[in-house]
Amino acid sequence: FYLLKPDKKFECLKPYTATPAYVPLLGHSYTLITNNIFKAIEIITSKNKPCVMWEGPKPLYATNDAEELKIILNHPNALNKLTKFRFLEEVFQGSIIGIEASIWRKNRKKLSKAFHQNILDSFVYIFYERSLILVDILKNVTSTTDFYDLFQKFTMDSFLVANTGVDKQVQRENYIEIVDYLLRGQAIAIDRFFKPHFWNDTVFKYFGRSSELTKCVKETTDYLSEVLNQRQHLKDNGDFNETRMKPIMDLLLEMNELEDIDKSYVINEVRTFFYAATDTSAHTVAFTCTLLGMHPEIQEKVYEEVINVVGKDSPITSKDLPNLKYTEMVVNESLRLFPVVPFVGRFTTGEIDIGRLVLPKGIEIGVLIFQLHRNEKYFPDPSKFDPDRFLPEEVAKRHPYSFLPFSGGPRNCIGWKYAMMMLKTSMATIVRNYKMHSNYKSTEEMELESHIILRTSHNLDLTFTPRY
Numbered sequence: 001f002y003l004l005k006p007d008k009k010f011e012c013l014k015p016y017t018a019t020p021a022y023v024p025l026l027g028h029s030y031t032l033i034t035n036n037i038f039k040a041i042e043i044i045t046s047k048n049k050p051c052v053m054w055e056g057p058k059p060l061y062a063t064n065d066a067e068e069l070k071i072i073l074n075h076p077n078a079l080n081k082l083t084k085f086r087f088l089e090e091v092f093q094g095s096i097i098g099i100e101a102s103i104w105r106k107n108r109k110k111l112s113k114a115f116h117q118n119i120l121d122s123f124v125y126i127f128y129e130r131s132l133i134l135v136d137i138l139k140n141v142t143s144t145t146d147f148y149d150l151f152q153k154f155t156m157d158s159f160l161v162a163n164t165g166v167d168k169q170v171q172r173e174n175y176i177e178i179v180d181y182l183l184r185g186q187a188i189a190i191d192r193f194f195k196p197h198f199w200n201d202t203v204f205k206y207f208g209r210s211s212e213l214t215k216c217v218k219e220t221t222d223y224l225s226e227v228l229n230q231r232q233h234l235k236d237n238g239d240f241n242e243t244r245m246k247p248i249m250d251l252l253l254e255m256n257e258l259e260d261i262d263k264s265y266v267i268n269e270v271r272t273f274f275y276a277a278t279d280t281s282a283h284t285v286a287f288t289c290t291l292l293g294m295h296p297e298i299q300e301k302v303y304e305e306v307i308n309v310v311g312k313d314s315p316i317t318s319k320d321l322p323n324l325k326y327t328e329m330v331v332n333e334s335l336r337l338f339p340v341v342p343f344v345g346r347f348t349t350g351e352i353d354i355g356r357l358v359l360p361k362g363i364e365i366g367v368l369i370f371q372l373h374r375n376e377k378y379f380p381d382p383s384k385f386d387p388d389r390f391l392p393e394e395v396a397k398r399h400p401y402s403f404l405p406f407s408g409g410p411r412n413c414i415g416w417k418y419a420m421m422m423l424k425t426s427m428a429t430i431v432r433n434y435k436m437h438s439n440y441k442s443t444e445e446m447e448l449e450s451h452i453i454l455r456t457s458h459n460l461d462l463t464f465t466p467r468y
């Protein structure tokens with residue numbers, strides 16, 4: 001009986017149960033059998049309002065209501081991640097993204113120092129240099145170019161320099177062993193996350209790609225450990241490049257000495273930053289280029305702004321970024337329509353009163369970022385691309401928790417400023433050099449899917465024509 005019906009202690013959630021049929025034993029999880037997680041959530045939340053979905057007897061309260069999200073994301077009882085995060089632990093290895101709240105608090109404070117504005121400012125020339133390589137590579141795109149892959153190489157290239165000080169020329173080289181290990185490790189862990197039959201450790205060990213995953217993690221650990229030793233050596237000899245920028249790894253290394261942090265901790269955090277930073281930013285560049293390709297008049301406004309602020313040939317610097325206001329509005333509107341992290345999850349460690357309901361201790365919460373951004377209550381005509389929604393007077397009229405591409409509250413994205421600076425630098429560089437074109441007539445023509453990070457299920461329709 002327990003397996004067939006929602007647990008008695010969660011009775012209070014029953015009136016909010018999602019509309020698709022509740023299937024004994026599975027609850028609503030059966031929707032995952034034939035759909036990717038993005039589609040499954042779309043089906044379950046088709047009424048576009050908060051609801052409870054059931055994984056067998058285990059409830060998940062899913063909401064796209066800004067006021068509820070404000071309460072939840074700032075509540076001390078909602079700082080832990082979904083219990084299923086443990087299936088990603090083999091790649092995260094106790095780093096900030098999945099760690100339990102009491103340890104997370106201390107670590108977040110330390111790591112925040114690496115995202116100080118002065119440090120981020122010093123990365124802009126890397127973002128710009130790497131964008132120039134991207135612009136060069138864009139000369140060779142054809143109708144078969146995989147844009148997700150192309151932009152991912154750009155973000156990985158920028159990441160490796162800004163975070164580890166290593167220049168691997170990721171955009172120019174076809175195969176780089178360490179990048180392959182990083183990406184394969186990520187893919188295997190995510191695959192397990194969404195395949196219930198692999199949630200059992202023994203089944204995963206004998207029938208899944210467990211040993212390949214262990215190898216990928218070991219190889220990336222060994223590589224980052226070698227880089228760390230080289231940085232340490234440079235530091236001991238007084239050869240740290242102090243003049244232009246300090247990679248995040250060097251900062252963590254300094255903290256390591258000051259605050260007695262373990263070296264393996266530094267390695268795990270840097271690897272997690274890699275996972276959190278690269279696909280997210282790459283897919284945002286891909287979506288933003290496509291949206292500009294669909295809207296030539298908006299693209300020209302971005303171009304004019306870039307020429308007015310930076311000029312035709314000057315490098316883009318950290319001083320220019322605050323003045324690229326319209327470019328920022330465009331990036332924001334792109335993140336609204338296509339929030340590349342379409343949902344995040346939390347787990348309640350105590351009750352949370354969200355007004356019409358008290359969420360009990362011990363349930364999962366789904367923060368429906370995609371459905372929040374497409375909620376007509378906050379964004380009328382939600383599938384229309386309209387950067388003017390981000391004019392300061394329009395933003396002031398809206399609920400502050402109606403736009404959450406980087407989530408909200410104390411456990412939001414630690415890298416959001418880094419991401420925005422990289423996105424603005426790269427978009428300005430691309431628009432200054434190319435006219436983009438896309439044949440989509442509306443965003444609804446773009447079939448979406450997600451295996452954590454949002455993308456289209458087909459390659460993007462996009463062409464680049466040099467401006468000069």
Ligand code: HEM
Nearest residue numbers: 096097276277280281341344406407411412413414415419
């Ligand atoms: C477009 C780019 C990005 C998007 C949309 C994005 C979005 C997010 C979201 C939605 C979360 C989850 C927060 C939650 O659970 O409530 C997150 C967490 C995180 N992000 Fe990002 N992110 C981006 C880029 C980056 C970059 C560039 C970095 C690092 C350089 C980064 C590092 C992290 C880390 C470490 C966390 C975990 C934070 C914690 O638990 O305290 N992200 N991000």
